[in-house]
Amino acid sequence: MKSKIKKLLKNFRITRSAFSYPYILFMLIFVVLPLALILINAFMVDQRLSFGNFISLVQDRASLPTLLTSLLVGLVTTITCLVVGYPVAYILAKRKSGRIIALLFILPMWVNFLIRTLSTRAMFEALGIDLGMGTVIFGMVYNFIPFMILPLHTTLSNIDKSYIEAAQDLGASPSIVFLKATLPLSIPGIISGITMVFIPTISTFAISQLLGGIYLFGDSIYSKFNHGMYGVGSVMSLIMLVFVIISNVFISKVNKGGAARNLW
Amino acid sequence: MKNDDIIIQIKNLTKEYDNNPVVNNISFSIKRGEFVTFLGPSGCGKTTTLRMIAGFEKPTRGEVYINGKNITNIPPHERPVNTVFQKYALFPHLNVFNNIAFGLKLKMVSDGIVTDKKGVKYEKFRKLTKQEIREKVRNVLKMVDLEDYEHRDVDSLSGGQQQRVAIARAIVNEPEVLLLDEPLGALDLKMRKDMQLELMNMHKKLGITFVYVTHDQEEALTMSDTIVVMRGGVIQQIGTPQKVYDEPANAFVADFIGESNIFSGIMLDNYKVQFCEHVFECVDKGFKKNEPIDVIIRPEDIYILPEDNKSAMMRAKVISSIFKGDHYQTIAEIIGEEGNEILIHDNTECKSGETIGLFIKPFDLHIMHKSRIINEIITEMWDENVVEISGGRFDCLRSLPSGTKVKVQIDFDDVIIHDDEKEGIIGGTVVSSIYKGSYYQCIVRTDDYYDFFVDTDDEWLKGDRVGISVKPEDIIVTEYVEDKDEKQD
Numbered sequence: 067m068k069s070k071i072k073k074l075l076k077n078f079r080i081t082r083s084a085f086s087y088p089y090i091l092f093m094l095i096f097v098v099l100p101l102a103l104i105l106i107n108a109f110m111v112d113q114r115l116s117f118g119n120f121i122s123l124v125q126d127r128a129s130l131p132t133l134l135t136s137l138l139v140g141l142v143t144t145i146t147c148l149v150v151g152y153p154v155a156y157i158l159a160k161r162k163s164g165r166i167i168a169l170l171f172i173l174p175m176w177v178n179f180l181i182r183t184l185s186t187r188a189m190f191e192a193l194g195i196d197l198g199m200g201t202v203i204f205g206m207v208y209n210f211i212p213f214m215i216l217p218l219h220t221t222l223s224n225i226d227k228s229y230i231e232a233a234q235d236l237g238a239s240p241s242i243v244f245l246k247a248t249l250p251l252s253i254p255g256i257i258s259g260i261t262m263v264f265i266p267t268i269s270t271f272a273i274s275q276l277l278g279g280i281y282l283f284g285d286s287i288y289s290k291f292n293h294g295m296y297g298v299g300s301v302m303s304l305i306m307l308v309f310v311i312i313s314n315v316f317i318s319k320v321n322k323g324g325a326a327r328n329l330w
Numbered sequence: 331m332k333n334d335d336i337i338i339q340i341k342n343l344t345k346e347y348d349n350n351p352v353v354n355n356i357s358f359s360i361k362r363g364e365f366v367t368f369l370g371p372s373g374c375g376k377t378t379t380l381r382m383i384a385g386f387e388k389p390t391r392g393e394v395y396i397n398g399k400n401i402t403n404i405p406p407h408e409r410p411v412n413t414v415f416q417k418y419a420l421f422p423h424l425n426v427f428n429n430i431a432f433g434l435k436l437k438m439v440s441d442g443i444v445t446d447k448k449g450v451k452y453e454k455f456r457k458l459t460k461q462e463i464r465e466k467v468r469n470v471l472k473m474v475d476l477e478d479y480e481h482r483d484v485d486s487l488s489g490g491q492q493q494r495v496a497i498a499r500a501i502v503n504e505p506e507v508l509l510l511d512e513p514l515g516a517l518d519l520k521m522r523k524d525m526q527l528e529l530m531n532m533h534k535k536l537g538i539t540f541v542y543v544t545h546d547q548e549e550a551l552t553m554s555d556t557i558v559v560m561r562g563g564v565i566q567q568i569g570t571p572q573k574v575y576d577e578p579a580n581a582f583v584a585d586f587i588g589e590s591n592i593f594s595g596i597m598l599d600n601y602k603v604q605f606c607e608h609v610f611e612c613v614d615k616g617f618k619k620n621e622p623i624d625v626i627i628r629p630e631d632i633y634i635l636p637e638d639n640k641s642a643m644m645r646a647k648v649i650s651s652i653f654k655g656d657h658y659q660t661i662a663e664i665i666g667e668e669g670n671e672i673l674i675h676d677n678t679e680c681k682s683g684e685t686i687g688l689f690i691k692p693f694d695l696h697i698m699h700k701s702r703i704i705n706e707i708i709t710e711m712w713d714e715n716v717v718e719i720s721g722g723r724f725d726c727l728r729s730l731p732s733g734t735k736v737k738v739q740i741d742f743d744d745v746i747i748h749d750d751e752k753e754g755i756i757g758g759t760v761v762s763s764i765y766k767g768s769y770y771q772c773i774v775r776t777d778d779y780y781d782f783f784v785d786t787d788d789e790w791l792k793g794d795r796v797g798i799s800v801k802p803e804d805i806i807v808t809e810y811v812e813d814k815d816e817k818q819d
Binding site: 246 | 384385386405406407408411412413415416417419420421422423432433436437499500503
């Protein structure tokens with residue numbers, strides 16, 4: 067045994083692959099192991115393999131509406147971010163003065179999100195606006211719009227100017243240039259913006275509770291783990307994971323190896 | 331209409347970026363159906379000129395006319411021209427068919443004259459039908475030999491095929507003028523030769539005007555009806571390929587188009603020129619007596635004779651002789667004090683070190699005015715014994731009070747170029763370097779756009795930043811009097 071270790075140490079050389087060992091170790095401990103634990107927890111009831119957790123989740127009357135509300139909030143937030151964010155990203159890419167606008171949108175990101183959300187709530191209360199679905203969506207858009215603008219901005223500013231010129235040259239007026247060249251060419255950015263907003267929106271917690279007392283999927287996972295219901299919590303996490311995978315597959319289909327890589 | 335055969339007319343066109351002229355006050359016209367090439371080194375303003383015709387750049391001054399109509403302020407999508415871009419610019423989100431159909435789908439065609447209820451006649455427009463579009467796309471694909479590629483992704487095509495699609499996409503709109511911006515630059519040599527021929531055939535078949543931009547002189551000579559040679563935003567010469575090659579307007583054109591020997595010489599009298607320490611008979615007249623001139627001789631116009639042949643005009647010592655397939659390229663040093671080098675293309679094989687005789691026919695000596703014989707700058711004294719040139723302060727021997735308007739003259743060979751910009755009094759960029767047999771004539775452009783002509787023994791690379799200085803005793807300063815300003819170089 068000892069001689070074996072000695073031999074191993076002797077043969078150990080700092081090759082390029084040696085540098086990847088710390089990362090592999092890190093990934094094993096903090097990515098692969100937790101995922102395995104979630105999987106095991108999901109299928110374990112009283113130290114026995116069973117589908118009991120799934121059954122109790124389906125039977126729980128609150129779960130399904132929570133999931134639907136989450137999806138709805140996610141959808142509305144994403145669409146609002148896209149509608150508000152696209153023109154901003156477009157102006158950013160076209161004009162030098164756009165940098166100031168970019169800064170204004172990114173500046174809040176430097177503030178801790180809890181403090182940011184609490185102050186948003188304080189503002190609503192001061193203005194006498196009732197907390198509810200509207201304020202939750204406002205909070206979500208406020209928090210996640212930079213994640214829409216950044217990939218859109220990258221894609222829009224990377225569009226080769228000659229495509230725009232080619233469209234003009236072939237007889238397209240400015241509005242047609244936008245519809246037939248700029249917009250289709252920015253689809254990769256739109257898609258990665260959507261994923262970067264939609265997935266975090268449905269999985270965050272705290273924002274919805276603080277700004278409207280609404281339970282979203284992320285909040286219920288949080289409370290399940292908080293109340294020691296590891297099994298059901300794990301099942302919900304798995305459902306979340308499935309959503310991420312589905313949207314990723316969908317996106318890679320639409321994107322067809324497009325320019326912008328999404329982060330999820 | 332007298333100018334009916336002129337399709338594009340450009341009047342005093344200037345484009346400046348941050349007050350630096352890229353295209354400087356150019357005027358010319360293009361005939362209907364012509365194949366015109368803008369030729370020049372990179373940064374000479376040829377592409378900018380093309381882009382102003384297409385409408386992508388707004389001229390700082392001047393006008394562009396197409397069919398006699400001023401289109402200077404008309405946006406690109408309303409101009410009757412189409413462009414083939416340098417990197418093709420095919421839309422990656424569309425397949426070959428849709429790329430080509432892009433312009434057709436936007437096109438409105440006349441649908442005859444209609445009379446409405448009030449009896450007012452107007453022309454009705456309609457879009458092309460799907461059937462018409464399909465037919466047109468198929469025809470143009472056939473023309474560029476890509477019949478089966480309709481549904482292919484543009485990314486899956488080779489460079490040459492993408493090029494063809496780009497051409498098809500432009501000509502399918504039946505423009506009156508096709509603009510081509512270095513379209514063959516990205517192709518390999520063989521592909522480029524094939525495409526040159528195809529473009530020429532296409533030009534014949536379509537009968538429309540081609541305006542072509544290239545830095546490749548051979549491409550320009552092969553394809554064009556007319557060549558416009560540009561440098562530094564200024565047109566150097568407009569002419570047929572033969573004319574530009576055989577009778578270059580100046581030393582730059584001669585150097586840029588084909589290989590040539592350029593020597594400084596003196597015109598002794600009509601039909602009599604002196605250069606390389608020999609006197610030659612020539613066919614030019616009308617120069618001033620003893621006027622300094624440039625002589626240009628194409629290497630294929632020089633004949634090698636045995637050393638003792640009676641008709642040999644001068645003798646030279648062979649430095650090298652290389653077989654080039656159909657001729658020998660010989661470099662020889664003319665025997666004499668100056669030691670001028672001369673490049674010869676001839677069928678005679680020479681040994682290096684051998685002495686040969688050279689013969690040149692009188693009409694093969696191309697004699698041209700020097701664009702400048704001395705650097706002359708109108709400026710002011712900075713202080714006593716200090717004169718300001720292009721923002722730098724040069725010591726000189728004249729003591730005039732500061733602010734006096736003066737004319738400064740500096741001989742070409744008195745300007746000193748420094749490798750390190752900081753060693754010179756002012757900095758500049760080398761914009762041209764032409765070998766003149768025994769020395770290089772460089773043009774160094776200062777940051778305020780004065781061109782210093784410099785004769786130097788070293789070769790300086792175009793585009794390099796260099797420093798310039800002049801010895802105080804070499805600066806000739808004379809007081810400048812305004813009303814005497816009648817002769818300019």
